Amino acid sequence: MTVLAFHASSQDGAFECLALAPAAATGDGSGRFEVNAMYVTGTISSVALNGHTAVLHGTANVTGLGAGHNLPFTATVQSGGPGSTVTLEISGLTFHEILLEGQINIKQS
Secondary structure: OEEEEEEEOOOOEEEEEEEEEEOOOOOOOOOOEEEEEEEEEEEEEEEEEEOOEEEEEEEEEEEEOOOEEEEEEEEEEEOEOOOOEEEEEEOOEEEEEEOOOOOEOOOOO
8 A cells, every 4th residue: 555645846845655564465454554565755847748648757766665865856746636546766766656546636836
């Protein structure tokens, strides 16, 4: 399970992404997503808009998978509600996420 939050303007913003894993692979605890698999927190330095898609670039600190400091990241987000997609590339890893709840709004000025 992944929790995602960000806000961005044409020049800057903030990005947070927390990926939780089950406490156990099977059996008791396998349905409780409470282990920090990866936490990404950083700043957005640029945004490129293309229709209903925004590409966010920035640097972040990462714990868990791909841990490091001041790592470059790219997040590609699609506007819309549940079913919209987010792809995060960081630390040589790529994560494909599907929004289950919430809303991503992309507004061109």
